[in-house]
Amino acid sequence: MSLLTVYSENEPGTIILQTEQPEQIAGALREINVRFERWVLPVPVDPDAPAEQILEAYRPYLDRLMGDGGAGTADVIKLAPGNPNAAAMRAKFIQEHTHTEDEVRFFVSGEGSFLIHECGRVYDAHCTAGDLISVPASAKHWFSFGDEPSFTVLRVFTDTTGWTPYYTGDDISDRFPAI
Ligand SMILES: [Fe+2]
Numbered sequence: 001m002s003l004l005t006v007y008s009e010n011e012p013g014t015i016i017l018q019t020e021q022p023e024q025i026a027g028a029l030r031e032i033n034v035r036f037e038r039w040v041l042p043v044p045v046d047p048d049a050p051a052e053q054i055l056e057a058y059r060p061y062l063d064r065l066m067g068d069g070g071a072g073t074a075d076v077i078k079l080a081p082g083n084p085n086a087a088a089m090r091a092k093f094i095q096e097h098t099h100t101e102d103e104v105r106f107f108v109s110g111e112g113s114f115l116i117h118e119c120g121r122v123y124d125a126h127c128t129a130g131d132l133i134s135v136p137a138s139a140k141h142w143f144s145f146g147d148e149p150s151f152t153v154l155r156v157f158t159d160t161t162g163w164t165p166y167y168t169g170d171d172i173s174d175r176f177p178a179i
Contacts, residue, residue: 001128002020002025002125002127002128002130002131003019003020003025003124004018004025004123004125004126005018005126006018007121007122007176008120008122009120009121009122009172016121022037022038025125029123032116032119032123032139033139034116034123034125034139035132035133035134036134037132038130038131038132039058039061039132040130041057043057045058045108047078047108047110051076054152055074055076055154058106058108058154061106061132062074065104065156066156069102069104069134071101071102071104071156071157071158072157072158073157073158074154074156074157075157076108076154076155077152077155078151078152078153079145079149079150079151080150081148081150083149086148089149090149093143093144094143094144095171095173096117096167096168096170096173097140097142097165097166097167097168098137098138098166099135099137099138099162099163099165099166100162100164101137101158101159101162102135102162103135103141103162103163104133104134104135104155105134105153105154105155106131106133106153107127107129107131107132107152107153108154109129109150109152110129110149110151110153111127111129111145111151112127112149112151113125113178114127114133114141114143115141115142115143115144115173115176115178116135116139117141117170122172122176124176124178140170142173144173144177144178
């Protein structure tokens with residue numbers, strides 16, 4: 001289940017807002033220019049299907065998104081339990097950072113949390129299958145997928161250099177473990 005939890009940046013223990021309602025999640029995130037949508041296919045696609053098949057299934061959504069946002073390309077990444085690179089990937093994304101382009105992700109299966117630090121608040125957006133999230137360029141954020149990651153995700157991007165994380169040096173992610 002998708003879940004948004006909002007905190008004051010100085011009070012990790014105090015929840016300002018918590019909701020599972022997609023429209024409320026989208027509305028709260030829109031205030032900080034983060035796009036959130038639920039994409040529902042008439043027929044489910046196998047998350048282990050070839051990348052081309054997954055991309056084709058979501059093509060109408062992707063075309064609309066790319067038309068709105070100008071992003072040009074999509075690919076598929078999978079991370080399964082037991083992946084030996086999981087710890088290194090986790091370390092790369094768990095510290096607060098920014099990017100030079102929007103970070104656009106769609107969860108075909110599995111789950112993960114984007115924590116966005118904007119306007120004096122921390123927005124913990126726990127995403128599950130069917131969730132699209134777009135974190136705008138320059139927005140401070142980090143990504144948490146727990147100790148045993150399991151997801152298939154679409155990445156929508158213009159240039160792979162946009163994936164480079166620029167660390168802020170703030171240790172705030174230590175104080176806000178993802179739900
Ligand atoms: Fe990021």
